[in-house]
Amino acid sequence: MDKLVDSIIITKPDDWHVHFRDGEMLDAVIFDTVKQFSRAIIMPNLSEPITTTNMAKNYRHRILDSLARLKKNNQISKESSFTPLMTLYLTDNTKPEEVLNAHSSGFVFAFKLYPAASTTNSTAGVSNLFENCREVLEKLQYIGMPLLIHAELPDKNIDIFDRERFFIDKIMTPLRRDFPDIKLVFEHVSTKEGVDFVMEDTGPIAATVTPQHLIYNRNSLFSGGLNPHLYCLPILKAEEHRKAILKAVFSGSARFFLGTDSAPHIRSLKENRCGCAGCYNAYNAMALYASIFDENNSLDKLEAFASFNGPDFYGLPRNRDFFVLHRKENIIPDMLEIGKIQLIPLGAGSTINWCI
Template identity: 55%
Template sequence: MTRPDDWHLHLRDGVVLRSVVGDSARQFARAIIMPNLKPPVTSTADALAYRDRILAALAASGVPEGAFTPLMTLYLTDKTPADEIRRAQASGVVHGVKLYPAGATTNSDSGVTDLLGNCRATLAVMQDCGLPLLMHGEVTDPDVDLFDREAVFIERVMQPLRAAFPALKVVFEHLTTEQGVAYVREADGPIAATITAHHLLYNRNALFKGGLRPHWYCLPVLKRERHRLALLAAATSDSPRFFLGTDSAPHPRGAKEQDCGCAGCYTARHAMALYATAFESVGRLDRLEAFASLNGPAFYGLPANTGTLTLERVAEHVPTALPLADAEVVPLAAGESLPWRLAETPTA
């Protein structure tokens, strides 16, 4: 298949970055890099500096120069100036601006508190220059049930945003519900969504199978089976609005296995095997290339990759843990066997 891209990836920084970047580079040619570091990547200068650190980590991991391209993003705040958007667009390396509602997920404390109230001028420039808004689609209102926060986000945030800025390119990231699928499929204007492998493969029962399983805990959280089936139907459909975004998020085992554990699933090492397993489960392997390799570049206005990736239907055991700096990370499906694996090194 055409070599795929990952349109939603967490690489972290420092020694953790050096531990995980090779897992993505061995499969994907490009990835949209999330900006929720400490401190967050809020300026073009920050993004350029972070990109340099990623490139250095790639070289240290033995990844050939040019084999993996990080596509940088900015972290939207209530005070992001419109001029920063112009600098980002002119840089040629910033490909989106990420909305984290304040308090929604990991390192989101600096996120937006009122999107249309505080960010109109910034959004107007983004619309004019075609820079996509990448949205963590959940409200953070404590009165809204955790499992309903995506559906409520559509009503409270997404619909007013689309009415105010109908030409703004929007990516509804890590979609998790049938309501989200219906909205993205039917909405007017340039809108798309990423879908993770874990939301395609598991419903919320996975969190409690045999006990509380923190390594299946992510935000947005896994949902009911009907939502998983809706996501699977969307990902394997002919719609170009749905594409691959792993949301792979490395956390040390100790940060997950504690009384207030971190949200995030580490899927980078076996990402394409996980997606192939999901697509094969409904007999739609023929749609995997479009979802993984073609729809994303088309939405972002980039060419599809010229290289290839080969998967083979040979069982591969997922390790119970992987090295992560001076600790370890437990990957999704740890200890299980997947029916697919990479057959060879991808071509550039």
């Protein structure tokens, strides 16, 4: 799209990977997602992981209660609709029966694999996928429920920048060999090897892509000093990997779609001697995506990436509402203060050319 346009109208997008947390943080961040997205896949790695359908039901009620408070306080229209798509946290002790419970619930849409100790709140994650979860994997394959994968091998002997590559060799490749029809989502893909695996795999597979992995490379972490607000897992990679992700997304492949991985942590836990991993990008997510698509003359590819590929993969209807983005100078705030919570948004202090 070479000709400059003042605005674009697309089908209302969805976020296929977001962290809402719980309690006060949930109330603080939900608005930023609801103002842009019609649906969102909600991550289950709370401090007490969401491991059962009943726990997901209760968490979903807390999300809907928070949404109701936004409407009551006139922060969003009373006619506004948002659907949380719940997930369950896979553990070494998950039973195959739980897959059936989740599938029949009507509100749980996937299971999430966190290798133990791979990221925030992952200590209860899977220690050995093939020894401990084979029956669950068989059931997921049989009923067609997606397995969402945090694709990093958390081995202290593996360089942090190589964790995704090693995970592909040791887990993804044998997983596809043993379960050729299991539906997989390669979450927040961050490497050329990850992109290549998704493009070349012969089974049902897709990948979510974050704004930070499209916009930044690992040099950005250290530009002008250490930037803890760009520290996320999977960590930002070298420029060749960013370019590979850009190429895949702009190729028009239906296997890549929007998943912000927006992961809020209060400012004091990011600017800390042991800062938490995660970028809070929900505040400006669609403007950030539009900016990077625009910079690469690919605005015509944004709607499929943000609004079509995700629901098509999950077997859900595309949204019927529309969403407008405007070409306008947008200075991202240095900090967001929501009640007692301070958050630093992705790109804080910078200027982008799109806004919602």
